[in-house]
Amino acid sequence: MIHQQYEVDDHLHEECGVFGIYDMDGNDVASTIYYGLFALQHRGQESCGIAVSDTSGPKGLVLSHKGMGLCNEVFTPEDLESMKGNIGVGHTRYSTAGSSTRENAQPLVLNYIKGTLGLAHNGNLINTPQLRQELARTGAIFQTTIDSEIIAYMIARARVEQPTVQAAVAEAMKKIKGAYSLVVMSPRKLIGARDPYGFRPLCIGKRGNAYILASESCALDTIGAEFVRDVEPGEIVTITQKGIESNRSMCIPKEQHARCIFEYIYFARPDAYIDGVSVYESRLIAGRSLAKHHPVNADLVVGVPESGNVAAMGYAMESGIPYGMAFVKNSYVGRTFIKPKQSSRESSVRIKLNVLTEAVKGKRVIMIDDSIVRGTTSDRIVGMLREAGAKEVHVRISSPPFLHPCYFGTDIPSEDQLIAHNRSVDEICKIIGADSLAYLDEECLYEMSKGLGICTGCFNGKYPLDPPTEDIRGDYQK
Amino acid sequence: MIHQQYEVDDHLHEECGVFGIYDMDGNDVASTIYYGLFALQHRGQESCGIAVSDTSGPKGLVLSHKGMGLCNEVFTPEDLESMKGNIGVGHTRYSTAGSSTRENAQPLVLNYIKGTLGLAHNGNLINTPQLRQELARTGAIFQTTIDSEIIAYMIARARVEQPTVQAAVAEAMKKIKGAYSLVVMSPRKLIGARDPYGFRPLCIGKRGNAYILASESCALDTIGAEFVRDVEPGEIVTITQKGIESNRSMCIPKEQHARCIFEYIYFARPDAYIDGVSVYESRLIAGRSLAKHHPVNADLVVGVPESGNVAAMGYAMESGIPYGMAFVKNSYVGRTFIKPKQSSRESSVRIKLNVLTEAVKGKRVIMIDDSIVRGTTSDRIVGMLREAGAKEVHVRISSPPFLHPCYFGTDIPSEDQLIAHNRSVDEICKIIGADSLAYLDEECLYEMSKGLGICTGCFNGKYPLDPPTEDIRGDYQK
Amino acid sequence: MIHQQYEVDDHLHEECGVFGIYDMDGNDVASTIYYGLFALQHRGQESCGIAVSDTSGPKGLVLSHKGMGLCNEVFTPEDLESMKGNIGVGHTRYSTAGSSTRENAQPLVLNYIKGTLGLAHNGNLINTPQLRQELARTGAIFQTTIDSEIIAYMIARARVEQPTVQAAVAEAMKKIKGAYSLVVMSPRKLIGARDPYGFRPLCIGKRGNAYILASESCALDTIGAEFVRDVEPGEIVTITQKGIESNRSMCIPKEQHARCIFEYIYFARPDAYIDGVSVYESRLIAGRSLAKHHPVNADLVVGVPESGNVAAMGYAMESGIPYGMAFVKNSYVGRTFIKPKQSSRESSVRIKLNVLTEAVKGKRVIMIDDSIVRGTTSDRIVGMLREAGAKEVHVRISSPPFLHPCYFGTDIPSEDQLIAHNRSVDEICKIIGADSLAYLDEECLYEMSKGLGICTGCFNGKYPLDPPTEDIRGDYQK
Amino acid sequence: MIHQQYEVDDHLHEECGVFGIYDMDGNDVASTIYYGLFALQHRGQESCGIAVSDTSGPKGLVLSHKGMGLCNEVFTPEDLESMKGNIGVGHTRYSTAGSSTRENAQPLVLNYIKGTLGLAHNGNLINTPQLRQELARTGAIFQTTIDSEIIAYMIARARVEQPTVQAAVAEAMKKIKGAYSLVVMSPRKLIGARDPYGFRPLCIGKRGNAYILASESCALDTIGAEFVRDVEPGEIVTITQKGIESNRSMCIPKEQHARCIFEYIYFARPDAYIDGVSVYESRLIAGRSLAKHHPVNADLVVGVPESGNVAAMGYAMESGIPYGMAFVKNSYVGRTFIKPKQSSRESSVRIKLNVLTEAVKGKRVIMIDDSIVRGTTSDRIVGMLREAGAKEVHVRISSPPFLHPCYFGTDIPSEDQLIAHNRSVDEICKIIGADSLAYLDEECLYEMSKGLGICTGCFNGKYPLDPPTEDIRGDYQK
Numbered sequence A, B, C, D: 001m002i003h004q005q006y007e008v009d010d011h012l013h014e015e016c017g018v019f020g021i022y023d024m025d026g027n028d029v030a031s032t033i034y035y036g037l038f039a040l041q042h043r044g045q046e047s048c049g050i051a052v053s054d055t056s057g058p059k060g061l062v063l064s065h066k067g068m069g070l071c072n073e074v075f076t077p078e079d080l081e082s083m084k085g086n087i088g089v090g091h092t093r094y095s096t097a098g099s100s101t102r103e104n105a106q107p108l109v110l111n112y113i114k115g116t117l118g119l120a121h122n123g124n125l126i127n128t129p130q131l132r133q134e135l136a137r138t139g140a141i142f143q144t145t146i147d148s149e150i151i152a153y154m155i156a157r158a159r160v161e162q163p164t165v166q167a168a169v170a171e172a173m174k175k176i177k178g179a180y181s182l183v184v185m186s187p188r189k190l191i192g193a194r195d196p197y198g199f200r201p202l203c204i205g206k207r208g209n210a211y212i213l214a215s216e217s218c219a220l221d222t223i224g225a226e227f228v229r230d231v232e233p234g235e236i237v238t239i240t241q242k243g244i245e246s247n248r249s250m251c252i253p254k255e256q257h258a259r260c261i262f263e264y265i266y267f268a269r270p271d272a273y274i275d276g277v278s279v280y281e282s283r284l285i286a287g288r289s290l291a292k293h294h295p296v297n298a299d300l301v302v303g304v305p306e307s308g309n310v311a312a313m314g315y316a317m318e319s320g321i322p323y324g325m326a327f328v329k330n331s332y333v334g335r336t337f338i339k340p341k342q343s344s345r346e347s348s349v350r351i352k353l354n355v356l357t358e359a360v361k362g363k364r365v366i367m368i369d370d371s372i373v374r375g376t377t378s379d380r381i382v383g384m385l386r387e388a389g390a391k392e393v394h395v396r397i398s399s400p401p402f403l404h405p406c407y408f409g410t411d412i413p414s415e416d417q418l419i420a421h422n423r424s425v426d427e428i429c430k431i432i433g434a435d436s437l438a439y440l441d442e443e444c445l446y447e448m449s450k451g452l453g454i455c456t457g458c459f460n461g462k463y464p465l466d467p468p469t470e471d472i473r474g475d476y477q478k
Helices: A029-040 A079-080 A127-135 A147-161 A163-174 A217-224 A262-267 A281-293 A309-319 A348-352 A380-388 A423-431 A444-448 B032-040 B077-082 B129-138 B145-162 B167-173 B218-222 B262-267 B279-293 B310-320 B348-353 B378-387 B423-434 B444-448 C030-041 C077-082 C126-135 C149-159 C165-175 C218-222 C262-267 C278-293 C309-319 C348-350 C378-387 C425-432 C444-448 D030-039 D077-082 D130-139 D147-161 D165-173 D217-224 D262-267 D281-293 D309-319 D348-352 D378-387 D425-432 D444-448
Strands: A018-025 A045-053 A060-067 A086-094 A106-111 A115-125 A178-186 A188-194 A201-208 A208-214 A227-230 A236-240 A243-247 A299-301 A327-329 A353-355 A363-370 A393-395 A436-439 B017-021 B047-053 B062-068 B087-093 B108-112 B116-127 B177-184 B189-195 B203-207 B210-214 B226-229 B236-240 B243-246 B298-305 B325-330 B353-354 B362-368 B394-399 B436-439 C014-021 C049-054 C062-068 C087-093 C108-112 C115-127 C180-188 C189-192 C203-207 C208-214 C226-230 C236-240 C243-247 C298-304 C328-331 C353-355 C364-369 C392-397 C436-440 D016-023 D047-052 D062-068 D087-094 D108-112 D116-123 D178-186 D189-194 D203-207 D210-214 D228-229 D236-240 D243-247 D298-304 D328-329 D353-355 D365-368 D392-397 D436-440
Touching: A018 A178, A018 A188, A018 A299, A029 A079, A029 A086, A029 A208, A029 A217, A029 B348, A045 A115, A045 A178, A045 C353, A045 D281, A060 C218, A079 A444, A086 A115, A086 A178, A086 D309, A106 A147, A115 A147, A127 A147, A127 A236, A147 A163, A147 A178, A163 A178, A163 A188, A163 A236, A163 A243, A188 A208, A201 A217, A208 A217, A208 A236, A208 C115, A217 C348, A217 C353, A262 A281, A281 A309, A281 A444, A299 A309, A309 A363, A348 A353, A348 A380, A348 C030, A348 C218, A353 A380, A353 C218, A353 D228, A363 A380, A380 A393, A393 D189, A423 A436, A444 C189, B017 B032, B017 B116, B017 B177, B017 B189, B032 B047, B032 B077, B032 B087, B032 B210, B032 B218, B032 D348, B047 B177, B047 C030, B062 B116, B087 B116, B087 B177, B087 B189, B108 B145, B116 B145, B129 B145, B145 B167, B145 B177, B167 B177, B167 B189, B167 B236, B177 D062, B189 B210, B203 B218, B210 B236, B218 D348, B218 D353, B279 B310, B279 B444, B298 B310, B310 B362, B348 B353, B348 B378, B348 D030, B348 D217, B353 B378, B353 D217, B362 B378, B378 B394, B378 B423, B394 D130, B423 B436, B436 D392, B444 D087, C014 C030, C014 C115, C014 C180, C030 C077, C030 C087, C030 C208, C030 C218, C049 C115, C049 C180, C062 C115, C087 C180, C087 C189, C087 D047, C108 C149, C108 D116, C115 C149, C115 D444, C126 C149, C149 C180, C165 C180, C203 C218, C208 C218, C208 C236, C226 D281, C262 C278, C262 C436, C278 C309, C278 C444, C298 C309, C309 C364, C348 C353, C348 C378, C353 C378, C364 C378, C378 C392, C378 C425, C425 C436, C425 D087, D016 D030, D016 D116, D016 D178, D016 D189, D030 D047, D030 D087, D030 D210, D030 D217, D047 D116, D062 D116, D087 D116, D087 D178, D087 D189, D108 D147, D116 D147, D130 D147, D147 D165, D147 D178, D165 D178, D165 D236, D203 D217, D210 D217, D210 D236, D217 D236, D262 D281, D281 D309, D298 D309, D309 D365, D348 D353, D348 D378, D353 D378, D365 D378, D378 D392, D378 D425
Parallel strands: A299 A363, A363 A393, A393 A436, B298 B362, B362 B394, B394 B436, C298 C364, C364 C392, C392 C436, D298 D365, D365 D392, D392 D436
Antiparallel strands: A018 A086, A018 A208, A045 A060, A045 A086, A106 A115, A115 A178, A178 A188, A188 A236, A201 A208, A201 A227, A236 A243, A327 A353, B017 B087, B017 B210, B047 B062, B047 B087, B108 B116, B116 B177, B177 B189, B189 B236, B203 B210, B203 B226, B236 B243, B325 B353, C014 C087, C014 C208, C049 C062, C049 C087, C108 C115, C115 C180, C180 C189, C189 C236, C203 C208, C203 C226, C236 C243, C328 C353, D016 D087, D016 D210, D047 D062, D047 D087, D108 D116, D116 D178, D178 D189, D189 D236, D203 D210, D203 D228, D236 D243, D328 D353
16 A cells, blocks of 8 residues: 555546457467557556456456556566466556545456456446445445446346347446446457447457457557447447457437547547547647637747647647747656655646746747646746746637536536636636636537537536436545 | 465465454554454465444545555555554455465455445355355356355345344345354444354454454454453354344354364464363363373474474373474475475475474484375475484374365365375375374364364264355356 | 566667755755656666765764666655755666666765765766776775776775865876766765766756756756756866865866767757757757758658657758657656567557657658667658658758767667668668658757867767777676 | 564574585576575574576676565565576675665675675674774775675785685684674685684585585575584685685684574574584573572473573473473564554564463463563563463573673673663562572583583673774664
């Protein structure tokens, strides 16, 4: 039990990356999953795990290994080598502090009426309390506080009646509500499923005779697999020795789709394509739109690294103002940065970011960031630019202001902590000390998604599903 | 995932030690549990854990910490300090290699219809497959391979109907069959229960305003508590802020009691009292009986450390032959002794035991051991005595020969691996190279237990409960 | 002893970062050193350490802690808190595999004629074998294989005659030859020294009543200190409770200065200033020069991250061709990336870098990298761009070709491993599969250093000091 | 840097065990050293290490691995397997807290004028300050605070003039004063040396074509080697491919020998023979002597485990009073027992020892212990016997009272902390609450050593060498 003091930062955090693979030639897949998780590490740095199922072994033996930390902290080459099996799932996780325990690490491996299941999940259910209560009322016990356990129960119960695991997954999907992308491994199958709204991404790849499921397409690139297609919102794909089959019975009309727009704005890697849309291009569009609708005279456009860089390039392209580099980010200060206890004058922001004085002194700077949540770091970054001699600092945000909570897996804090709640843009501009401030217009979001259905609940309170009435983020057990 | 090569030894292993405490004054109990587990460490050195429930905190928060290894490897002072709570349970575990994983460490902490439960368990159920199947058929999922999870389910399901946890425990006990001593913690209660046959021990202690439950009374001595009484076979005791109450509805007639006699012969510490009988005295009686019924002329009586020492003293007292010390045991070679891979001529037995040449040379030696299982080490020990110059080596065993498997938690191997199976005492004597060999007479076992009901199934095949028809020790998931 | 399989990459590696601080107000400095090392982590990721000297304690007690790994792996908050002391030195190290052991981690802490010394060192001596032999001949014993131990001996021996530590440092500097920047801590002093040629950087900062010494000025920014000035080549600065004093007796004429140009090209962070020259600006100049002298028609200029980015911006500015982003670098794949043993088709380059297809497809791309050493990765990166649809790939290198080894701390391999050795630029261009290739012209290096004296030995074989005749990189003890 | 809270106990501690092996057949020796260190673990549990020299490799490569903790904590099978080499030395260390650091772990591996040396050392020099000063005056630097470094320097300096390592060892022995047993490994030799007084033991063994040096003969038994002979006080043995040769030039007359009598009383394992005398028999003699000269009527003789047991048997044999067992020792509470921070009522003594009530109630008990240092635990143990119902408790100590400090490696505290200093036996008896108390008569010590020369300085202040005038135990660097 190591108690690390994480730096509080002012960014959003996603909850997970999932990865699954079925190698029909019978090759071991653990190390490929490891590489895949590396490519998804940005989606969760708190814990990770791999489970593999050996189709050649007796009784559907499942081997799993998981732990707190980054992939290269949790796995040794020996661990990976000892995990023999040609079907496997992996997971990389972020969570809020309360439930950040090894017990909650995924994949969940369990035994049920039909043998073993390995399950990894990205997303957030909104009817967890009801499902949990219903299950408890019929004698269920819960050993974790993660939604995945609820989902596993729903599948296990459905499986009593249903002829196949995939049918049980479909049955379970009728009852679970919210955002989820799932990879499920049974002794002889790999199943992927995505919630009907398509909140979280999931795509299909292929390498030789192996099928792959991954949260983002960049994980396919990393392992040298080719992109096949995205799992459709509501679709269940089942991969067996015979190939891939699809169940679209849970799909809903495209107009109701509600992809989380923050996948494009911030969560996903720029080299990912989600539902056919390039994340990189989405961000360029956001930057261009800011330049078009919120122009300002300046000498330099810079991004707050890493997430602001692409939008900054878009702004530069559109405005003709040169793109530049104003910050050096210390890449060794990750999420696991341990803050010493000794009271010191060192500022957290300065440890992560330093200004390139040479680049900004005497300049009018346009600084692009992807969002402002609490606003606790924006003022310091603006201040750093001014200290370095920037004549003017104009802040442009590549998303609209956060005004409402998210119930679908993005950890936007409660309204009273949101700087944009009950404040005008001018007021915020003053607080962060900028010369001007502008946010992305909400309409641009549809341009970014190339017209695909998106969820804009955090901006306008219009959620695709009725938000839950009780707090679903409660953590009754540490 | 560290793969340690454990030394194969020829001793039996018990499965667990349990400990529970309720401090009515509200003091934190984690460090007291830690000390208690230390005193029960001999019952299991594979993994251990502690869970505490804070009655003052919100929503019945349970904090738990468990891991592979000995108490002082698993817990740091910081771990213990961070576990605030005045009700707690602890566990120390031994298991066969297959299921030796962190997932299977106890206590089990879970959420169910009425909140949280912490559960620790010593023993072995014999109707696990039936119960597991019944549970699975109604949609249960299993995340471990331990009986405790089955018990937890049975309690959780019973609790749906029953008004209290203790009533649910009683209801569950109607269905689970086999050997078990349980400690269960709910947010406001500590419950102890023992199977109706009394296979495994459990006793009650008191220190100030705190009640304690422990597998052996020596754990009470260690923490400075006084012994109150044993939990009776079949009894359920419930400790709340109001005090202790008892439910004896599951008790059966004393004549049917079936304490595991190996608790007296080998498992328990000699300073323990089980159901009023001193383990030390039991072993003296065994030694005396061997001297009475299997006398031999000799110069010295020695025990194979540690477990043979007390019986050797009994033999010496009865026979008048001086008690001595023939072996030095290396106390640093524990169960976690790691054998190097380099092929070497070092023998496992010699690393653990060395002969005191000075004490045995030219002497006729009576060597007392508690049991012979496979016989793989006895011949080496006899050989070491001879090499050191012993003129004669007479082996006396303080238990009858093992002829049958045990289904109640003692890891006696299958019959074909038992040296006494299909062999006469004379044949065994030749195999181990002794000048004479004798076993304890079965009748003496009742003398050892002071007439209390005991299980003698491993000696004569007469089990108190019908043995299971399928293998209950299977480990479907690693 | 964890054996990690590091990725072989085709970049140069520096050997160390050093940091020292003297807080005249008596505040503990360990956590400030920790932050300082974070800012210097890019100079060495193999091992790190901190030593502090408590001026208030008895007998000049020195506390030190060092280990293999990154700062946040080696230090816990508890470690830092336990290190009380207001004078301290820190070190972060890179080395070749052979001597990569904990024994060789720095700072070196030692006792000698006048008490204790803590010493951290960046650079490479070229007369180590002679000095070592001379010392051995008079009975010295060596417990490490690092130059710092030789330097410590030279100081200790000089101190027998010299009145002060700083005088002993000066005396030692007469004998040691090569590249070095030193921080030395005695119980009451902090000393900084730089070799007369100024190969490696070292600067002075101030925060309140604390003086700081650091390899790069960005470490001052990180801890909120102001830059005072650089330590001059050959200068020894001594910080005591009375303030700072300087000894320039070892300084040589400016014309003979020989700063390692690779500090500007690659090693240092772009936000550092070395001897008054901005590293960022140096790289812009290199990029501009490439554009001026090696122009090509194209649609996009991109850098190979991170080190090629600034030069790419310079190229873009000069040429008017838009600067863009072609690669996404996985920031979780650090030097400690552990390669699984399972043979797999995953390529090392792909794991670290992915191409932004959207950005390059159909484009003529100019790709800027800082150097080509063996050329083992350049062809793969060019190939990745082509696979992503780049129509043309023009490679520009922001340094001249490597033709000669370095004896002063840059791990340029032997000539036969250098791709540019005995090959024309055209031949190299073919090997890496580019449409065109050009290197920086040697003259531009002086422009980059703003006329400061630099070492260009690796490009033209003209070394400021005679190179050693025997191999100085031998590692006689693992 | 783990800060463990060790239990303070009232026993003496030795400083080290040493082990060396030369396998002439070229087999790897690391795992044999590991087993040997296991058998010497009782001589030091703080840190341990192994160094091997590969005679087949290039340039006398030495591989070493050391760390804080017990052998099975410091070494993994992989560590041992990676240490190829047929000559090796090992060390297991105890030290006082101040210098308990990894830097001080042994063997010391170093490079000097003639290549590499590995050196492990048991004992304590008394002219360390003079030697250190002399060395420092000629420019030596010290990286540890252990005597071994001084010895290494003395050998290295002597080697400049001397033709062989063994000659250099002989030369060094002329200057170092005090207690030491040394094993030294050069690339082609294994050397053992013992100080002229023979304070600390060292013996020679043989297994096939391998020669072994070990602190105690029980280490030879453990690895299956036969005992050859003891290294004589003052002797230097040199093992090469040609066999063993001896240098006795430093030997002194037998009458001046001064073996530490506490090796027999307490430090060594009872199965060891030191200079031909059985440790087991020595302890029996002490027990018998106590019975002869300090008889008392009683029902039972018991030892305080483990060290008091053999003397208790001697007492029982001589007196005819039955030997019994009164205590159960918790073998899991080792030196690394970590005490939780939570203030608790648990007593340290009770955690380690419990009384066998059944054995002592109503009895008059004679309790044998090996020594009383501060007396802090004796009263509690006597008290525990009384609480358990013992009618009388008579304490007999198998050594004379401690009245003086030891300068030769036994950590007897300063006089004012010794309970026997300025107190009569009657006064001590009252303090510890016994019915009677007697110590071993000093004359018996010579009987115990079979007439061999011994050091009795701690009892009577008569030291074989003049004690140092300044404190030699100072620890100037942590």
